[in-house]
Structures are given as structure tokens and as C-alpha cells.
Amino acid sequence: xxxxxxxxxxxxxxxxxTAAVADRAxxxxxxxxxxxxxxxxxxxxxxxxxxxxxxxxxxGLAGPRAGEYTAGVGALCSSLRSVLTSHDxxxxxxxxxxxxxxxxxxxxxxxxGDLAAVAFSEPSAGSDLGAIATTIRPxxxxxxxxxxxxxxxxxxxxxxxxVFGRYADGGGIVLVNTDLPGVTVEPVPAPLGCRxxxxxxxxxxxxxxxxxxxxxxxxxxxxxxxxxxxTAGRLSxxxxxxxxxxxxxxxxxxxxxxxxxxxxxxxxxxLVARHLAELLVAERTATHTCVHAGxxxxxxxxxxxxxxxxxxxxxxxxxxxxxTAAVQVLGSAGAHDGHPVARAYRDxxxxxxxxxxxxxxxxxxxxxxxxxxx
Numbered sequence: 001x002x003x004x005x006x007x008x009x010x011x012x013x014x015x016x017x018t019a020a021v022a023d024r025a026x027x028x029x030x031x032x033x034x035x036x037x038x039x040x041x042x043x044x045x046x047x048x049x050x051x052x053x054x055x056x057x058x059x060g061l062a063g064p065r066a067g068e069y070t071a072g073v074g075a076l077c078s079s080l081r082s083v084l085t086s087h088d089x090x091x092x093x094x095x096x097x098x099x100x101x102x103x104x105x106x107x108x109x110x111x112x113g114d115l116a117a118v119a120f121s122e123p124s125a126g127s128d129l130g131a132i133a134t135t136i137r138p139x140x141x142x143x144x145x146x147x148x149x150x151x152x153x154x155x156x157x158x159x160x161x162x163v164f165g166r167y168a169d170g171g172g173i174v175l176v177n178t179d180l181p182g183v184t185v186e187p188v189p190a191p192l193g194c195r196x197x198x199x200x201x202x203x204x205x206x207x208x209x210x211x212x213x214x215x216x217x218x219x220x221x222x223x224x225x226x227x228x229x230x231t232a233g234r235l236s237x238x239x240x241x242x243x244x245x246x247x248x249x250x251x252x253x254x255x256x257x258x259x260x261x262x263x264x265x266x267x268x269x270x271l272v273a274r275h276l277a278e279l280l281v282a283e284r285t286a287t288h289t290c291v292h293a294g295x296x297x298x299x300x301x302x303x304x305x306x307x308x309x310x311x312x313x314x315x316x317x318x319x320x321x322x323x324t325a326a327v328q329v330l331g332s333a334g335a336h337d338g339h340p341v342a343r344a345y346r347d348x349x350x351x352x353x354x355x356x357x358x359x360x361x362x363x364x365x366x367x368x369x370x371x372x373x374x
Contacts, residue, residue, distance in 0.1 A: 006065045013047050013059050014072040017080075025077040026338030028196040039083060039157055044113035048087040052095065056103070057111025063298030064291045067239040071287075074243020075250075078347035079196035081243060082354075083115075085236040086154040086197075090116035090162045092232045097173055097215040097225070106175065109160075117158040118233070119149035119202055120226060126150070127360045129226050134165035134204065136172045136218075142208045145174055149202040153354075156187050156198030163204065164226055171222030173215040182207035193343075193350030231305050233355045234312040235297060238290050241315035241351050244344045245283040248319075248326035251340050252279060255330050266329065275325040282318035289314045306368045313361040319348035 020038050028034050042048055051066040052058020061069055074081035087110065094106045110116055125131035134147025147165055155161060161176045161183075178185060184203040191199050217225055253276060256267035266272045293307035301307075323344040327334055334341040352358045 074240035155200035
């Protein structure tokens with residue numbers, strides 16, 4: 001796979017997504033819903049699986065190239081990027097832990113129009129995923145899944161949910177179709193950010209699935225199973241935050257150049273120029289941190305886990321501050337629902353606790369610092 005080939009695939013794919021979104025991101029945000037036919041159409045062309053190999057139906061974009069594509073989607077619509085993150089994480093988990101039969105059937109499914117979500121968090125297991133209480137237990141010729149999952153991104157649209165739970169003396173990952181008896185999907189009402197991303201609570205009440213719905217790795221420590229999938233998600237979220245920063249930069253600089261106050265453009269006022277400079281610093285810092293993490297992830301480096309935490313921390317906190325600055329620059333011009341900077345303001349805040357809160361990331365980074373530098 002050549003760099004030129006992946007660059008061309010990325011550009012063509014992003015052009016397709018751009019055409020599909022057009023100028024409708026604000027409309028989707030206000031409605032709190034993505035058009036299902038649009039999302040299924042993108043999934044059916046492999047556009048929601050950027051790093052899945054082309055032979056499996058994905059775009060085959062490795063490391064930073066997949067990240068730049070994700071950032072491009074995030075700059076257009078954070079809700080759609082959130083669905084991409086969840087769907088791509090599901091595909092990655094199947095590819096990483098699935099047996100040959102799983103990979104053949106499920107990856108074809110996820111690149112043919114079916115949609116997937118990944119279920120980690122629970123009412124009592126958010127940052128502390130070691131407290132997951134969902135159980136997966138054998139019962140004659142089937143498995144029974146019981147539990148309640150919280151804030152499952154894209155669950156409203158999903159045909160299948162990748163559920164992490166307790167199996168035997170360790171953990172397990174099971175594929176649960178959302179049309180099975182005992183599965184209830186309850187949309188989160190009026191979420192703060194990424195309003196159209198289909199966040200939902202997923203209730204699993206005695207759900208019976210075939211034994212072959214259990215992915216490989218069953219019985220391994222739950223933390224090990226969660227950590228690998230969570231790293232992929234953190235990288236995707238971090239790149240999505242780069243997209244948020246780029247959308248804020250575009251909106252703020254355009255407004256500051258054309259809006260006149262006291263006889264000069266806003267950009268000529270030093271305090272406004274400071275906001276623009278800080279936005280640029282945040283975008284460049286987040287981008288370079290994400291590139292570094294993406295390169296380590298693509299190389300299979302053990303340092304990729306910490307690098308992903310760092311990238312997510314830098315990008316999410318930078319996006320939250322940057323979106324605040326962009327709203328400040330635009331003032332009343334951007335202070336209404338649906339406007340790109342208003343969406344960014346809400347969406348970026350959500351990113352500070354999605355896939356690991358700012359505080360948890362700080363603890364992980366402090367632990368790393370003590371190991372390496374003390």
C-alpha cells in the first residue's frame with residue numbers, strides 16, 4: 001500500500017463524506033438525529049472504518065493518515081465523527097479478537113451498511129471500568145447476557161453492540177444484535193454535545209446469544225480486553241478534537257477578518273488576535289501529539305497506550321479551550337444553536353470525559369511520569 005495511494009483514498013473518501021454532510025450538520029444537531037440512510041450509506045462504502053484494511057472492506061488508512069481523515073469528518077460534524085469512532089472501534093475489536101469466522105462475517109457486515117456500537121460504561125462503571133458488572137454466562141447451547149450499559153455512542157442506530165462484560169473468572173466480549181429479545185435501547189434525552197450521535201442506555205435483560213457470538217480472549221483479565229479497544233477509541237476521539245479545533249479556526253479567522261469594530265477588522269485588535277494565536281497553538285499541538293500517537297499505534301509499539309492517553313488529553317482540553325475562544329471571538333454571531341462554534345463549544349466539552357475523563361488521563365500520565373522520570 002503506497003503513501004500516495006492512501007492519500008488519494010483518504011481525499012476521495014473525505015470528499016464523499018463532505019458531499020453527504022453538505023450544509024446539514026446544524027440541522028442534524030438541532031434535530032438530535034442523523035439521517036439513518038446517510039449513515040448506512042457511508043458504512044456500506046467502508047467510510048466509517050478508516051483503518052480497516054481494504055481487503056476487509058475498509059479504507060486501509062494507517063496511523064496518522066486514518067487520523068487526518070477522522071479529523072476531517074470531525075471538522076464537518078462531531079456527531080457523525082462520534083458514530084465513526086464507535087463503528088470503527090467495533091470493527092477493530094472484531095478484527096483484533098475475532099476468530100476467522102467472526103472476521104469474515106462481521107467485518108463484511110460492518111462494511112455493507114449495518115451499524116455497530118461499543119458498550120463499555122455502566123451506571124457504576126464509568127472511569128472505573130474495572131467495576132463492570134455486566135455478565136456473560138453459558139447456559140446449555142447459548143450464552144446469556146445481563147447488565148445495563150450507559151452512554152453507548154451510536155446505540156440508537158446500531159444493529160449490533162459489542163458488549164464488554166464479565167465471563168468466567170475474567171472478561172469477555174460478546175456481539176449482541178439489538179433486535180434480540182431482552183435488548184432495550186433508551187436514547188439519552190437532550191445530551192449536552194454530539195446531540196445527533198445516538199447516545200443511549202442499553203439494557204440487557206437475560207439476552208440469549210449463540211455461543212459463537214463470544215469473541216476470542218474470553219477469560220483474559222477484563223482490564224486487558226478493555227484497554228486495547230479503549231486505546232483505539234481514544235486516538236479516534238483525539239483526532240476528532242483536532243477537527244473541532246480546525247472548524248473553530250476557520251470560523252473565528254473568517255469572522256475576525258471581515259467583522260469591523262472601531263473602524264478596523266476584529267483581527268487587528270490585539271486581544272482578539274491573541275485568541276486566534278491560541279487557537280492555532282492548540283490545533284498544531286494537538287495535531288503533532290496525535291501524529292506521534294498514531295505512528296506508535298500503527299507500529300504496534302507498547303508506548304502507544306500512553307501516547308494515546310496523552311493525545312486525547314492534549315486534544316480534548318485544547319478543543320474545549322479553543323471552542324470557548326472561538327465563541328468569544330464571534331460573540332453573538334456564533335451564540336446560537338447549530339452554528340459551528342456553538343456546536344464545537346458543546347461537543348468539545350463532552351470530549352473531556354468521553355473515552356477517559358481529563359482527571360483519569362492526568363492520573364495515568366502522572367503514573368507514567370513517575371515510572372519514567374523518577
